[in-house]
Amino acid sequence: MRAGRDSNQCLQAFLDDLPDQLCASRIDPVPPRNHNDWSALSPQQPAALFCPRTTQDVAMLLQVANAHQIAVVPQGGLTGLCGGARPIAGGVALSLEKMTGIEEIDTAAATMTVLAGTPLEVVQNAAADAGVYFPLDLGARGSCAIGGNAATNAGGNRVIRYGMMRDLVLGLEVVLADGTVIDATSKLIKNNTGYDLRQMFIGSEGTLGVITRLVLRLYPLPGCTHAALCGLADYGSVLRLLDGARRKLGPTLSAFEVMWPDYWQVACEVPGVRDPLQGQHVFRVLIEAQGTDEDADSDRFNAFLEDMFQASVVEDAVLSQSIADVKAFWGVRDACAEFKATLGPHLAYDVGLPTGQADDFAKDCAVAIEMAVLGARSVYYGHVADGNLHLLAWLPGSDDQPAKALDAAVYATVRKFGGSVSAEHGIGTTKKPYLQYSRSEAEMALMRRIKTALDPNGILNPGKVIDA
Structure with a gap:
């Protein structure tokens, strides 16, 4: 906010300078859902909410906001748990919820170009309909936006095989604080042309720029999925099981989920959750493998488990016989989504x-x-x-x-x-x-320099991640 002007004057001047098409994208009154994300923080109503439909509108909005030094908080599906999309008093919320759609699926390049507000589940389904696979998966798949997944560098259930979100984005389009549009929508895996600019914005939580379009990396659709829920006696056995899975299942290993006994006890109290394993076990481990050949991959998976039994690593196990079984196993792991009702x-x-x-x-x-x-x-x-x-x-x-x-x-x-x-x-x-517990002072100082360079007026999601 400029010296000598109060926040109301700055906000009104900002609103007065907006072109007509941006005024039309304003939602008034602001719906309660845009007052917070899924964090436990108290709701905060923004001074205004805008839902633009194009990158050009986002650029125009940021340009005017930057000129008047109005704080802008980008919002996607609002499923974040750390307050990254929570509005700021006196600032405006910029929701990407109307910037949705699959623009292109290029099966030869194994890429999908998509607008940032598109829900993750829509991306998953579009890939499946085209006979390919987008592997990012998390519990909020129906609500979270793909741009928010990139802005927070989402991980999910299958990172062990496919990596984090930053490994699944080949290119992106991003709007800087001053309205400059950076078009880095490359489809190339091998693109060694200087600084990798996309990685600066992935995980930045909207503090360096607003992601508006993404080029995603696709994979072959799994031909088969095998899973087992295993009971183990101690954590040493868990590590031996993981080592065996990495060696025997190789690149087909897609998930390795460990549940401590205290978690298992609470999970089995959730209505509808059934314990597939009988008997007392200290640890439960859900192993999943995604393959391409049902017969060969089934034999490999079964042989791996037999080896683990013979080595006394696994005390007991239940193997999936169908996709329904796989989903049931994951249901126990994902029972935490219902813990609010039980805990x-x-x-x-x-x-x-x-x-x-x-x-x-x-x-x-x-x-x-x-x-x-x-x-x-x-x-x-x-x-x-x-x-x-x-x-x-x-x-x-x-x-x-x-x-x-x-x-x-x-x-x-x-x-x-x-x-x-x-x-x-x-x-x-x-x-x-x-943050200082996991980052050195030199790293944090570099983050501040980057923030200052890209957002000198500090309008983009101020107060989040790190102060300039």
């Missing part, structure tokens, strides 16, 4: 750790949480093979969860183990105080 209010954490230390972290973190908040509980589960551990923490019977104390306990333990305070959910505002 009540709780806090969700997403951290990165060396795979070999995940169990030691879980033990230490549980103690730290209990010491920080008397009576608090926690449960642990996650992708683990890619170093991603999820945990839930809560004080039973409390509607007002002690977030500050729980956050401090969890992230101090992450720091102790040399881990990442965010594996796939981003930083936003909720993890911003703890």
